[in-house]
Amino acid sequence: MRERGEPVHFADAPFAMARLDGGGIETAYFDYALSPLRDEDSSIAAVLNITPETTGRVVIEQRLAKAQAALAESEAKVRRRTVDLEAALNAKTLLLHEVDHRVKNNLTMIGALLRLQSRQIDDPVITAKLDAMMERIDALATVHRRLYQSDDVTKFDIAGFAESMASGVIGASGRGDIKLVVDIEPIEVQSDYAASLGLILNEMLTNVIKHGLNDGRSGTIKLSARGNGADYVLTVEDDGHGIDLDKKSDGLGRTLISRLSKQAGAKVTWDRLEPGTRVTLTMKSVH
Ligand SMILES: Nc1ncnc2c1ncn2[C@@H]1O[C@H](COP(=O)(O)OP(=O)(O)O)[C@@H](O)[C@H]1O
Numbered sequence: 001m002r003e004r005g006e007p008v009h010f011a012d013a014p015f016a017m018a019r020l021d022g023g024g025i026e027t028a029y030f031d032y033a034l035s036p037l038r039d040e041d042s043s044i045a046a047v048l049n050i051t052p053e054t055t056g057r058v059v060i061e062q063r064l065a066k067a068q069a070a071l072a073e074s075e076a077k078v079r080r081r082t083v084d085l086e087a088a089l090n091a092k093t094l095l096l097h098e099v100d101h102r103v104k105n106n107l108t109m110i111g112a113l114l115r116l117q118s119r120q121i122d123d124p125v126i127t128a129k130l131d132a133m134m135e136r137i138d139a140l141a142t143v144h145r146r147l148y149q150s151d152d153v154t155k156f157d158i159a160g161f162a163e164s165m166a167s168g169v170i171g172a173s174g175r176g177d178i179k180l181v182v183d184i185e186p187i188e189v190q191s192d193y194a195a196s197l198g199l200i201l202n203e204m205l206t207n208v209i210k211h212g213l214n215d216g217r218s219g220t221i222k223l224s225a226r227g228n229g230a231d232y233v234l235t236v237e238d239d240g241h242g243i244d245l246d247k248k249s250d251g252l253g254r255t256l257i258s259r260l261s262k263q264a265g266a267k268v269t270w271d272r273l274e275p276g277t278r279v280t281l282t283m284k285s286v287h
């Protein structure tokens, strides 16, 4: 400064010093503002040195920088952990899909075995029972096919399944005189219940073809699925002959429906309509 004659400023210059009020050696920070004081002949007579201490601010800034670095590091850790967890979830999903795929293939194989066996039997009562068993196994195979095609392995859309099963059952019956009317919103249930609910729907739908819209009676199957508070309600309605609610049946269908609905935490009720039958399945959704 003496050479150039201009004021000089140093910001936050560190000094090792001991304070009078005790404590050890610490680093303190000062701003230096040096200004020349000139004589009449403008030569520099003295230097004015203003050195306010900035330690308080500098220490706070240093702490802030440290905290920011620590935050950035933990954010990076969280990001790495998220990537790891996503990879683990993907691996688990893939594995479960693989299992569902195998289960579906094995069920298809069991169905084919039953079909072969059924062809060798002449008794129509037994072949009808075997055919019903094949339909149940096909229904289970379809449940597992939908499970391995779904992105979320924990949930199962029973309403979407019901729609495809209804058109499948009508298609398989070869009946051109049955109309399907669908009014559904997705109903997501725990995938643990998918097999039970799939079997229940199979019984409901095959009963319509077998008992409601049989003997040359044409008609409509109405499928509806709606959220109703905490419960979800799925109904299969036909305008066929109508169920006789007092009749004791020796069939397997309604027994299966009652038992499986208990397992899946669902409730099933039958109503006689004028004309037809309505079966209502009430279940808890997954949130
Ligand atoms: N949609 C329906 N329309 C008319 N009757 C029905 C319907 N669903 C069930 N039923 C009656 O309920 C009975 C019991 O059905 P189910 O237990 O499935 O036995 P199965 O189908 O083997 O006869 C049937 O025999 C039939 O009389």
Ligand SMILES: [Mg+2]
Binding pocket: 203, 206, 207, 210, 251, 252, 253, 254
């Ligand atoms: Mg039945």
